[in-house]
Amino acid sequence: MILDVIYLTSDPAATIENGNKNMVNICIQKGIKTLERTPDLSVEEQFRLVREHFGFMR
Numbered sequence: 001m002i003l004d005v006i007y008l009t010s011d012p013a014a015t016i017e018n019g020n021k022n023m024v025n026i027c028i029q030k031g032i033k034t035l036e037r038t039p040d041l042s043v044e045e046q047f048r049l050v051r052e053h054f055g056f057m058r
Contacts, residue, residue, distance in 0.1 A: 009015045027034050035049055051057060 006012050006015050006019075024034050024036075033053060035046060037046060
């Protein structure tokens with residue numbers, strides 16, 4: 001449903017990018033840990049970081 005609204009904007013890609021930035025900023029302000037996904041961060045590394053954060057290390 002939200003994507004339907006986003007695609008009605010003049011620049012959907014910019015709308016999504018702006019929304020993501022705002023969500024990250026709010027998380028940081030509220031002390032919620034964030035993990036930025038980048039091309040050089042593998043799925044396995046992301047999974048390891050999340051598990052480590054929640055205390056599920058093997």
